[in-house]
Amino acid sequence: MMPYSSNTSAAGAEGAEQCIINDQMGPFIVLYILVFITGLPGNLLSLWAFISSPTEKQQSSRIYLVNLLAANLLLLLALPFKILMDIGAAPWNLMVFHCQASAVTIYISLYASIAFLAFIITDRYMQDCPSLRSLRLHEVGFARLLSVVVWLLLLLIMVPNMALPTKRVQVQQHLKCSSLKTDLGLHWHALTVFLCTALFLNASAAVLVSSGLTLKRLLRSRCDPKLWSDARQAAASVTAVAAAYVLSFVPYHVVRTPYTLAQTKVINDCSTERQLFLGKEATLLLSVLHICFDPMLFFCLCSPFRRTARKMMSYCRRPTDCNEEKETVQPTTSALQEAAV
Template sequence: MVPSSNSSSGGADDCIVNDQMGPFTVLYILIFIIGLPGNLLSVWVFIRSPRAKQQSTSIYLVNLLVADLLLLLALPFKILKDLGAAPWSLMVFHCQASAVTIYISLYASIAFLAFIIIDRYLQDCHSLRYLQVQEIGFAWLLSLVVWLLLLLIMVPNMVLPIRELKEQRYLRCSSLKEDISLHWHTLTVFLCMALFLNASAAVLVSSGLTLKRLLGSRSDPKLWVDARQAAGSVTAVALAYMLSFVPYHVVRTPYTLAQNKVITDCAIRRQLFLGKESTLLLTVLHLCFDPLLFFYLYAPFRLTVHRLFPCGGNQTNGDTAEQEMMQPTTPVRQEDAV
């Protein structure tokens, strides 16, 4: 039976919000089953790919893959908790550690997808090819800063004190938190929201500039082909980014207010929890599509896949084309042309 909204009048702890996790669990299991082989194959392909660390795009893609592997590592604990098949100690472990790991992975994916979109735009603008953001060392430094920042924000959620609760079938992770832990959790949510908003602004600007370049190149057939290809790749990644992460962040803030008991009506809290879980499912779904992103965006990755899984009679020509794509292109400067 669905608890009535009046159940929160005597105490918010009486409101059970996570007793309808069956459908979500089935979908999480399917995502895990589909995403695991694709990402493990991606690890193998990246290891075997030639020049896998000589382009800024590859740096961001490798870091995106690391974020996916973290999510794959943490997802089974969430599945077991939501199934009700986990012992109490494992449920507490999920709330303290693996749930936090899921959110570290989530925001790392947001950051690196934004970097990939920006990098694709800069690659298309030959006049901007010498910007520092496309240097290999800077790409590694930027990636390190992202990971350190996320760990600085998230790790306190793992180590701050928690309450001793009696074992119960439906454990809400927020009910384990002491006041200081709940306050830090709220601060974490808003800091990550700021990260998401900045990344989204960069994605929108890059996508808009790419579209502007496409419209401005209609008079030149050669420029039109190049601009259309660049716009296609940037738009595809940007749309995947928006569909995966925007719905979750629309629900995240009101759900955080419910966790902090600013919203106390049980029916509203249940709806917010179901909305949060539904949109979180969308963010996790990128596990299944990221291997396709690696294949589509990075020529050495495609070349290695073609070599590992040869098919068709035109493989030699395909390999030659891929190798030409891998060669660095340097724009002709004025002094070189003289």
């Protein structure tokens, strides 16, 4: 889109350059709403469980899990703005706000989740490996420092996308966020994508190496029948977490780079840009889906969280039990009254 100059020139430019890529968002809207509805209760329950769980014995894994939960909550805060924009029900100012702020927030939370999932998997390997227990890499202080570094690094990379000046464009139903960016904004956006892709590649290498070494160590215990059953369960859990990581984040990064080339006008074909946009949205949805399954990860890896969650579930069951008892008592009382009459 072109900035305002005159009605005639703007209309002519639009007819020549307009390429609507986000007019087929119906299926994505439904799926994003389902992800939001499914992920919100589990993460709110996780937040309450972490707040209520005891903290006398802090562990590095708990630090990473809490930061992963913070990334999930940040994503849940930004997701409604994306849904409203995709529906087309958002006012113009809210659409611009999504492009400048909430869309960037989604990517901050996405890459924070990638980093902390990689830390969790690596930390689990280091805690189970006797030769690495003497290192300070899995200590609580180091985990806190590493978490702060991750958040500061992501903010340093992403916040300029919010702060850089934007162009004025005509009000339209299907706003393309890249049309708001100046040349400087587009160049910084491309740099952001490549820096975050480098972060993802490093995190993926750590995940694959840690998972492979964990599986190798677990499979060595197959000679001991007493340890083999536990080793198989542990190997299955490690494989499941690593596979979920790969399936959630690898497809998105395969599509992300060529789509960025289309945003920066390196790829100018409209039909190609539409296909890349739909591929980016589909794989982004796959990446966002992790917020629905992370509460199960919290439950499996954090014993204080498990205890608190079980207490909460037991408290939730008690009122229903009391109601059932009242319902059984009431017919008996009424029957006695009828008998007395």
